[in-house]
Amino acid sequence: DIEMTQSPSSLSASVGDRVTITCRASQGMSKYLAWYQQQKAGKVPKLLIYAASTLQSGVPSRFSGSGSGTDFTLTISSLQPEDVATYYCQKYNSAPLTFGGGTKVEIK
Amino acid sequence: EVQLVESGGGLVQPGRSLRLSCAASGFTFDDYAMHWVRQAPGKGLEWVSGISWNSDTIDYVDSVKGRFTISRDNAENSLYLQMNSLRAEDTALYFCAKSRSRTIAAALNYWGQGILVTVSS
Numbered sequence: 535d536i537e538m539t540q541s542p543s544s545l546s547a548s549v550g551d552r553v554t555i556t557c558r559a560s561q562g563m564s565k566y567l568a569w570y571q572q573q574k575a576g577k578v579p580k581l582l583i584y585a586a587s588t589l590q591s592g593v594p595s596r597f598s599g600s601g602s603g604t605d606f607t608l609t610i611s612s613l614q615p616e617d618v619a620t621y622y623c624q625k626y627n628s629a630p631l632t633f634g635g636g637t638k639v640e641i642k
Numbered sequence: 643e644v645q646l647v648e649s650g651g652g653l654v655q656p657g658r659s660l661r662l663s664c665a666a667s668g669f670t671f672d673d674y675a676m677h678w679v680r681q682a683p684g685k686g687l688e689w690v691s692g693i694s695w696n697s698d699t700i701d702y703v704d705s706v707k708g709r710f711t712i713s714r715d716n717a718e719n720s721l722y723l724q725m726n727s728l729r730a731e732d733t734a735l736y737f738c739a740k741s742r743s744r745t746i747a748a749a750l751n752y753w754g755q756g757i758l759v760t761v762s763s
Contacts, residue, residue, distance in 0.1 A: 566747065576756065579679075620686075622686065622687050624749070624750075626746075626749055631677070632689060
């Protein structure tokens with residue numbers, strides 16, 4: 535099975551900073567990758583990006599995704615207070631639809 | 643408005659069974675695959691199982707194979723997860739989630755609020 539590794543596991547940045555989160559797959563998987571935001575553990579996850587770079591309807595344009603194959607990136611161009619959350623990548627090319635371990639984003 | 647409402651959770655002893663349900667509304671249920679995702683206390687998200695729109699394709703994470711069974715009733719707009727031989731490590735908040743596609747191989751664009759399952763003696 536393909537393993538998904540996210541880095542860093544946590545980060546702290548200032549409002550307005552550019553933030554980058556990386557997700558690496560143990561095998562190539564084209565662009566079958568999604569990013570989710572979970573504002574607190576136990577709260578409902580929200581789909582941000584699918585197909586590696588397609589923004590889900592209603593998601594602010596400061597969020598963007600890139601990559602294909604094994605290396606993917608989620609970028610927040612200008613961090614806002616409401617972006618404090620844990621972010622997860624997920625592969626969905628085939629089962630199991632594995633999630634990465636998560637990246638917790640905090641405000642400095 | 644898409645709504646997914648889980649039910650059937652609770653406290654159960656190890657080795658016993660529980661059946662989760664997810665009532666869907668606000669979309670054409672039989673046009674989309676559906677999934678169960680769980681989150682153990684203080685841990686990350688774990689995909690548990692998925693079922694295609696017509697139940698032809700079903701998959702599970704290895705840790706629940708042979709113990710959990712996913713099913714759906716398109717006439718009732720409902721998704722189910724039958725959980726047998728429950729273990730302490732199955733303790734988690736279980737989310738029902740809608741796929742963007744008829745197939746399992748798609749992102750999950752709507753999620754329920756989750757239902758807590760606690761396995762303990």
